[in-house]
Amino acid sequence: MPAFSIIVPVYNRPEELNDLLDSLAVQTFKDFEVIIVDDGSEIKSEQLVSGYAKDFQVRYIYKENEGPGLARNAGAGQATGRWLLFLDSDCFLPVDYMEIVNRETASEDFDSFGGPDRPHHSFNVIQKAIGYAMSSVLTTGGIRGAAEKFDIFYPRSFNLGVRNSVFCSLNGFSSMRFGEDLDFSMRLLKKGYSSRLIKDAFVYHKRRKNLRAFFKQVYNSGIARINLELRHKGTLKLVHCLPTLFVLGHLAVLLASLCQPWLLLLLVPVPLIVFFHALRETKELHTACWAVPAVFTQNFGYGLGFLEALIVRKMLKQKEFQAFSKNFYK
Template sequence: MPTFSIIIPVYNRPDELKELLDSVAGQICRDFEVIIVEDGSEMKSEQLTFQYKQQFHINYLYQTNQGPGPARNTGAQQAKGRWLIFLDSDCILPNDYLNIISQEVDCEEFDCFGGPDRPHPDFNTIQKAIGYAMSSVLTTGGIRGAKENLDIFYPRSYNLGVRNSVFNSLKGFTNMRFGEDLDFSMRLLKKGYSTRLIKKAFVFHKRRNNFRSFFKQVYNSGIARINLEIRHKGTLKPVHWIPSLFVLGHILIVIGAFFNPWFLLLLMFIPTVLFFHAHHVTKELKTAFWAVPAAFTQTFGYGLGFFEAVISRKLLGKKEFHAFHENFYK
């Protein structure tokens, strides 16, 4: 019986999955199995998984498209490991990733863990810029799970581990399309289980390749924040309103610029700060330049989605929803 069962849901991403499986094959720790769950993909990865059967134990499962939460549940049903590790298919693991986790689970008493993410040096400029936007302290990086001191730590499903027994006691993930990982972590904490941030157990996370798909993702994250508040009362914090206030503030500044050109200086202040901070973090001039529109895409996308959900769910009392049903992956 392996210590770890690595569960990877995949949807039309065989090329990215290959990069992840190559990194799994290079792990120092070999006490694991891998379960691939194909969630109704047209571009299937079954033949790809055959290439790794001589390197480690890998199991391929196919189901009709149900979303990432149910796909992870399908994988967990077949898992034999004491710990379940959920990874997104667009991640790459450092070769000591499992070794670090193995040392932590042997020494510490916790029920669920997570780790941060970062861009790989070989990622393209847009991916690095989006990676900065999703992890920077100047955007929403501090409340996404990279730091423990800003909020309760909620592990995210791109890099999440949980005891098999605990996962089963919670009946796994719900059918939420976005925010399902936060919903899982919140239910876990409500049951009295504990979480732990393992800072050294990071993954390289590709995320989106363009701002259009990135906007759709973060817009749905803003909607999910309100959906989560309705499911879990009291989890919405003042910090979650910052992107929406950022959107409102910029609208007011633009309006003010029609009457007083000095307001244009305010419009330049935040991009300038973002540029120099991104350059300090990434050490790349080109990445720092693209980090500015990436950060604005993230903040505006999240803030606008948040606003729509506040109006739709809080004011009008409508049911749980998400946006871009028909073209999210286009």
């Protein structure tokens, strides 16, 4: 029985999966198995995965497309490790990642864990800018995993570990296509299980390659936040409403400026603050420049999705939904 079962859902991303598998092959701690779950891809990864059989124990599962949560469940159903470790296919690991995770879990005094994500120096400038937007303290990304003080720590599925027995007791992930990892973590904590942030167990997360794809992602994250509140009452916090207030505030200033053009000056401080903060954090001028549109894309995407879901779910009482279902990956 291996110490860890690493489960990775993949959908039409063999080139990104290759980077993750390469990073697993050079880990300093090797007591793990890898289960790749192909969620109905047109571009299959079976041949790629089989090439790593010499490096570690690996299995490939192909199933019909049902979303990442159910793909992870399929992988967990064949896992034999004491701990299940869920990673996204667009991540790859530092060479000592598994060694750090093994050391921290040796205490056996928590039931699940998560870690932060970072951009790698090899990423393109837009990926780095999006990485900044999704982890900065100036955005809601500040509560994603780099710090616990902003909110209860909920492990996210791009970097989430859980005891195999605990996962089974919770019946795994739900069928939600967005927010399924938060739904899982919320159910885990409600049942009295514990979670821990392992700050040193970070992954390199590629995220989206352009702002259009990023907008679709965060728009659905805004929708998911309302869906999660209706599933888990009381989990919606003021910080989750800030992007919508950001959108409404900017629209209000633009409308008011039709009568009072000087009001447009009120829109100047935010991009300047973002630029200089991103420059300090990334130390890259080009990335800091792109951080401004990335942060605005994040806030407008999340805020508009949140606002639509607020109307559709809370006011009109309609069922759960998602946006861009036909062209999300295009």
